[in-house]
Amino acid sequence: MGKFAKKKDGDLPAVSTASLPDIVFMLLFFFMTVTTMKDSSLLVENTLPNASEIKKLEKKDRVIYIYVGKPTQEYQKVFGTEPKIQLNDKFASVDEVGSFILAERAKKPQELQNVLTTAMKVDKNANMGLITDIKQQLRKVNALKVNYTTYEGDAFRNLQ
Amino acid sequence: MPRRKGAPEVNAGSMADIAFLLLIFFLVTTTIETDAGLDRMLPPIEPPEDNVIIKQKNIFTVNINKNGQLLVEDELMQLKDLRKAAMAFLENGADGSCNYCQGRKNAESSDNPDKAIISLKNDRETKYSTYITVQNELVGAYNDLRNREAQRLYGRDFTKMEAEYLNPETPSSIRDDLKDKVKRIQDMFPQKLSEAETTSN
Numbered sequence: 001m002g003k004f005a006k007k008k009d010g011d012l013p014a015v016s017t018a019s020l021p022d023i024v025f026m027l028l029f030f031f032m033t034v035t036t037m038k039d040s041s042l043l044v045e046n047t048l049p050n051a052s053e054i055k056k057l058e059k060k061d062r063v064i065y066i067y068v069g070k071p072t073q074e075y076q077k078v079f080g081t082e083p084k085i086q087l088n089d090k091f092a093s094v095d096e097v098g099s100f101i102l103a104e105r106a107k108k109p110q111e112l113q114n115v116l117t118t119a120m121k122v123d124k125n126a127n128m129g130l131i132t133d134i135k136q137q138l139r140k141v142n143a144l145k146v147n148y149t150t151y152e153g154d155a156f157r158n159l160q
Numbered sequence: 161m162p163r164r165k166g167a168p169e170v171n172a173g174s175m176a177d178i179a180f181l182l183l184i185f186f187l188v189t190t191t192i193e194t195d196a197g198l199d200r201m202l203p204p205i206e207p208p209e210d211n212v213i214i215k216q217k218n219i220f221t222v223n224i225n226k227n228g229q230l231l232v233e234d235e236l237m238q239l240k241d242l243r244k245a246a247m248a249f250l251e252n253g254a255d256g257s258c259n260y261c262q263g264r265k266n267a268e269s270s271d272n273p274d275k276a277i278i279s280l281k282n283d284r285e286t287k288y289s290t291y292i293t294v295q296n297e298l299v300g301a302y303n304d305l306r307n308r309e310a311q312r313l314y315g316r317d318f319t320k321m322e323a324e325y326l327n328p329e330t331p332s333s334i335r336d337d338l339k340d341k342v343k344r345i346q347d348m349f350p351q352k353l354s355e356a357e358t359t360s361n
Contacts, residue, residue, distance in 0.1 A: 056196045127288065
């Protein structure tokens with residue numbers, strides 16, 4: 001019966017897409033392993049300054065973060081536009097920094113408690129007055145190792 | 161009529177779609193964090209027991225005012241000249257005990273790199289970005305000098321050696337070897353950068 005024409009010889013066979021899920025899963029696992037979830041949402045503006053002589057912060061479990069910057073748009077009505085400190089998920093005053101560091105330090109395993117670094121993520125438009133107060137607090141609780149977290153880049157671009 | 165074989169096969173054609181959905185979710189919600197910066201040590205709060213008298217010529221004072229202008233050794237200076245000035249101060253070597261220094265041995269400047277101290281003061285209204293730029297230049301001055309010595313002694317940059325030493329993925333055999341080298345270079349130009357309390361006006 002001539003109802004169905006025979007396939008022409010030149011036709012390419014369809015490409016099998018059976019392995020597509022495997023490829024996508026591979027990508028998925030890659031992204032799952034290399035990325036980290038944001039542990040706290042930012043309440044402050046946080047454009048970091050640039051610096052070129054930077055060192056990488058290895059070992060995330062040894063780092064305590066302090067964010068400084070002026071509150072984001074939605075919080076400006078309540079908290080104003082002066083730079084504020086953010087500890088974990090809420091705004092804090094300078095006096096709370098010391099007890100925060102002590103509390104965070106107590107949460108870490110014993111062997112890490114002496115090698116902790118305080119990473120200061122400070123908006124580039126903040127003033128040094130607040131930073132100095134934080135530094136003073138850090139000195140009081142003997143958290144002397146600090147890291148001014150920055151982006152990698154030419155430091156002179158900060159001045160523009 | 162009884163079934164021929166066990167359960168019928170589940171169509172897995174939409175698996176790719178589900179995986180894509182998950183993939184896109186992770187792509188959107190996660191950020192690769194920028195965790196690098198300038199490492200600094202704060203001075204301990206209790207003052208040292210014996211008040212060491214430091215000669216004025218061994219202190220390199222850097223003052224930043226609230227407009228971001230620099231006063232270096234009581235003279236106005238542009239930020240871009242700071243690194244050179246700091247390097248010249250650090251490797252001045254007035255007492256001649258530093259045989260690797262290439263400084264001018266000016267009697268008015270620092271005795272040797274071990275005694276040289278950089279003192280950084282800032283105003284409460286100084287902008288953070290300016291402060292970081294100044295810190296960057298001062299750390300850069302140390303790094304440039306250390307790189308030069310590391311190139312001379314070991315044929316590679318100090319900053320690279322230090323990064324490799326601090327990287328936890330480096331095998332411990334290489335780390336042990338690097339430890340002494342890093343320590344030696346650090347001792348040649350010890351980082352003595354004091355951050356005094358800020359002035360209020």
